Each structure stands twice: as structure tokens, then as C-alpha cells.
Amino acid sequence: MIHKYSIDGMNIVLDIYSGAVHVVDDIVYDLLDFYKEIPNDELIEKFKEKYEIVQIEEAIEEIESLEKEGLLFTEDAYVDYLTEFKNRNPVVKALCLHVAHDCNLKCKYCFAGEGAYKGSRSIMTKEVGIKAIDFLIEASGNRRNLEIDFFGGEPLLNFELVKEIIEYARSIEKEHNKNFRFTITTNGLLLNDEIQNYINENMHNVVLSIDGRKEIHDKMRYTKNNQGSYDLILPKLKKMAESRKQQNYYVRGTFTRENLDFAQDVIHLADLGFQQISVEPVVAPLEMPYALREEDLPVLFNQYEVLAKELIRRNEEGQAFNFFHFMIDLSQGPCVAKRLAGCGSGSEYLAVTPEGDLYPCHQFVGLEDFKIGTVFEGITNHELQKQFQDCNVYAKEECRSCWAKFYCSGGCAANAYQFHKDIHIPYKIGCELEKKRVECALYLKAKLAGL
């Protein structure tokens, strides 16, 4: 399987099963449409009016050579590998700890319903937090690197517990041959020097929520007094980013139908000096006025191109920044096993509620049918665990034939469930946006490589 596209006159061809990426001229780009369908002499006949025969012959030779080297039209070699992979014993290696089902903001688009996740507001106890660490150590088998993300609601509302959990995990990691990596996702409102220093000393990564331009941010993210939060958080977020030397953090925003020109929000964040930026599409029920619709896709596609071109320009001017969704590690990226498995929700990755209940991920919290166990009893719903473990790209009809399957790894199970009540049917708008992001990311890579 191949996928080919052009952006701004650059022709890019992906060989899906080998992972190869090529930049080709117009002749090869045209020939590839028919190369597998008709013999070479007919191919020459077809294009001889448009290109010189000698050029066509040369291009065909190059295509043949790539095919022989396993860099074009490579066959799917992963079906047998998948069977072996599916028989692995599942281990849990990452937990999203909901230390507070409460929030000090009431963002309009919050999937967690102001932090309460369809339940009542609550705070995780020390007993649950400690038990979650014990559960992870036991359920992780031989995996050494373990991750804990402190999430909410707003995790800084329960920061004392965050510190106690970290202290406990650090005190026992060596004896169990584990290496904990901690991250925190916060709206920044409660950040101060003391918390900032603690985070910098103890957290591998920090995700700071901000949507972009003040008017955009304040329309969605406001305090309990209906006051926009932009001015309250911006100085704290800037300080945090600087204190981490612009590394190992993200400012993370959400764009909605109310700012379809979201590239301007990314650029705004870059202009503020942030160098690690993630701005993502809202996932919301279609009846919400701010939900993205299929008819918005052409505008959004264009925005990703605008952003890619802006990144190229800023790179040339020495003002580069990272846009999370354009970062693709071609040479040292994830292995095919990880790409087949996807995000690992429900198998390698679980969310823990303040009460100690386990769910396949933070987005399933509150959906009672998806409760998979507790930190006290471990995983009890093994049938559900198996469903998630088997939910790989080859288990999804639409993903099998999609060129982007090894980049997105089958998409988000929670989004699939939200729109189709089935974790195996991908959320279409999400897929279309992901495909465009991959195209732009590879275009950006090729441009920066001087091709």
C-alpha cells in the first residue's frame, strides 16, 4: 500500500508497510497512479505527450529499484507478528491518577463536567494513592519504566497528596527495580514558586492548559465567578516554561468551532515565547454549538498547512518551536509493536478515580459499564480488559485499509465509543484531522531536511 499527496508543489509518497517516505518529481508522482495497473510500455504510451520518453523510462527504473529494495509497494508483513503479539501477557505500566474530581475552573467544553465526571466532587485519599502505586508495581511485571500522570479535575487542589504519592513511590522503586516517571496536567491557576520548584524537581513532564489568544481562551476557560482565566494563568505558565528551560513541558490548548482559525492560537502561544505547544481539536457531541463538524474539515486542513508553513519560516529565522502533532520521529520512533497496539488504554494504561476504581482511561471514567477493577482488588473485569487488549489497528475494519494506521495506531477508543458506542469504529472527524496532521508533519520534515 502506498499513499501519495502534494503540498505546495512537493510530492510525497509513503510506503505504508515498510515505513519509507519519499519525495518524488511530477513524473514519478503521475506514473505511480498506473504503475501497478498496466505494463511499462503502456505506461510510456500514456505519458509520452506529457514527458520525454527517456525521462519516463528513467523514472520507471527508479520505481522498480525502490520496489526491489523493499521501499515501495511493500507487502503487509505484520499479520503473523500480530498473533504472537496478541498472546503476550498484559501488564499495566501507566496510571492516570485522578487525585481530584473537582476543579477551580468551569471550562465550557470540559469532558469531565467541571471535574466531577458525572459523579460527585471528591478528592483522592492517601490510602487510595498509596494503593495505586502498590497495584502498579504488582501489575507491571518486568516492565521497569512506569508512569504516573496526576490528573483531575485540577490536581493542584490535592497537591499534598501528589507529594505523598511521589515520596512513597520513590521510597520503594529501587527494591522493586522500577523507575517512576511523573507528569502533571494542570490549568495553572494554583501555581506558585513552591509548587513550581517541586514540579521541576520531581516531574518528568508538565502539561499546562491554555487555549491561545485571550479572547478565545476566556470564552471557554473561566473561573467560578465567570471571569476569564487568561490573565490569571499566563504569567504563571510563562514562568513555569522558563524555569524548565523551555523543555519537558507543553502548553496545551483545545480548539473548537468557535476558533476554526486555530493556527493563530498556536502562533500566539509561540509569540508569547512558549516553545513546546500542543493545540488539539475538541471532541464534543455534535449538538454542542462549539463541536467540530465534517463541513469544517477543509478550513481546518488549511489551518494545518498554514501552521506547517509558519513553522518552516520560523525555523529558517531561528525562532523554531515544537508543535506536538507535527512531531514524528521517523528514524527512532516507536516500533511496529507499539504502533499496532495504540495508546494501550484498558491494558497498559488505566485511570484511577478518587475512590480507587479503575477505568480503561481518563475519558471512560464515569461510564459504569467500563469499570475494570479497583486498586484494592486489581483488575476484575477480565473480559473488558481482553476487549481493549485486542483492540489493535487490525481489529478495526476501517483502519485496515487506511494508510495512516501506523501513525495514529487506530485512534482513540474513547472517541470511538462516544460517537459509535463501539471502541472498534473510529471517530471520523478525528481520523481526517489526524491524516492531515501526518501529511503536514512529513511535509515539514522533508522541507527541514532540505528536500
Added chain:
Amino acid sequence: MKHVKTLNADTLKKSMSKGGCGECQTSCQSACKTSCTVANQSCENN
């Protein structure tokens, strides 16, 4: 080659031989939390 410039070779296929250790970061822990973004993760073995 005159008509083709290769940006990346067959790294995906080659990763079959050494992959699957599972020591890498869980993708949703990195920054997204609402979308599945796997290809930008790094391999711990490189």
C-alpha cells in the same frame, strides 16, 4: 536517484526485530489526553 529522494527508509519493518519491549512512554501521558498520537513517541532502545 534523479526522480526520487528518500527521506526515510524501511525503519518500520526493521523495528520488528527488536521491538515490543514496552518500556516506552504511554502516548496519552505525553500531552494529548484527547487524541491518539503514537508516531511521535520515542523508542527507549535507540
